[in-house]
Amino acid sequence: MNRSMTFVVLLTSFVSVANLTSIDSAWDDAHATFYGDISGGETMQGACGYGDLFKEGYGLETAALSTALFNNGQTCGACFEILCVNSQWCKPKAGSIRITATNFCPPxxxxxxxxxxxxxxxxxxxxxxxxFTSIAEYRGGIVPVKFRRVMCQKSGGVRFEIKGNPYFIMVLxxxxxGAGDVNSVAxxxxxxxxxxxxxxxxxIWHTGVRLVGQKxxxxxRTSDGRSVTFYNVAPESWTFGQTFEGSSNL
Structure with missing residues (x-):
């Protein structure tokens, strides 16, 4: 059996035991590199508007996406399953990793x-x-990968950080x-x-309507069409800079 046929067999076997909550069963081709250091340097706010990724629950299970995947920020929050393939630097039997899109890798x-x-x-x-080093050797630097969109699994409820001022409210x-990438907010x-x-x-979403002093x-609504309503998430006494957690998630 040649190398390419071996890979197909292995990938087919892997997919058969993968989490069936995947929202995209088709695997696509890409490459992967890494940034920062092993302790998680450079995890602060990026092109998606997220702040401290550790405090916000994303930790190191994150990635910056190239233009072709980032979609002008609309992919922020989406989750991907990634598998190192066809490289001497892939770690044997490493399996796959799952990450959340939290930043942009610029051209x-x-x-x-x-x-x-x-x-x-x-x-x-x-x-x-x-x-990166969960699936490939550090010295590899860059490796080919297979990837697919998967459902995001998050702990706790959806969170809303209110920023801005009384005349221009912004919400992260x-x-x-679920799908993870929010494409509309009311x-x-x-x-x-x-x-x-x-x-x-x-x-980060905004409105110019004044809502100070109101619940x-x-x-x-996420990209797969699912929507959830969160009633009275913030009390009348809310102030800018506060974060509020909904009672449920997608």
């Missing part, structure tokens, strides 16, 4: 072509070092299960109608 047109991994149309994951939505005060929020950047409710 680099200035460097030599061998450093253009995040340039369009390449599909690329820039992993934390811990996640995070810790979202907000409501107890004295207002439902208001569609606009995507500011990443998973706040939210409706979020």
């Amino acid at each position: 680099n047109y200035a460097e030599p072509i061998q450093y253009h991994w995040c340039n369009p149309p390449n599909k690329h994951f820039d992993l934390s070092m811990k996640m 939505v995070y810790n979202v299960g 907000i409501k005060g107890d004295n207002s109608n439902w208001i569609s929020m606009q995507r500011n950047w990443g998973q 706040i409710s939210f409706v979020i």
Whole structure:
């Protein structure tokens, strides 16, 4: 049996025992590199608007996505299963890893072509070092991978961090299960109608409607069409900079 046939057999075997909650059974091709150090350097706010990834529950199980996957921030919060393939640097029997998209790996047109991994149309994951070295040897640097979208498994409820000022409210939505990537948000005060929020950047949403002094409710919808309503998440006394947790998740 040649090497390519061996891989097909192994991958087929792997898929047969994979978590059946996957939202995309088809595997696609990409490459992966890593950033930071083994302790998780550079895990602060990136292009998705998330803050301290440890405090927000994402930890090191994260990745920055190339332009082809990032989709102008609309993929922020989505989860992926990644498997190292066809490289001498893949760790034997390492299995797969699961990560959440939390940042953007920007194109680099200035460097030599061998450093253009995040340039369009390449599909690329820039992993934390811990996640990269879970599936490949450190000295490999960059490896080919197979990947697919999977359902996100998050602990606790969906969280809403309220920022901005009385005239321009911004809300970071995070810790979202299910599809993970939120594509619409509506907000409501107890004295207002439902208001569609606009995507500011990443998973930060905004509105110019004044809601200070009102209880706040939210409706979020993810890319798979599922929606959840969170009533009275924030009390009348809420202030900017506070985070509130919904009673459920997707």
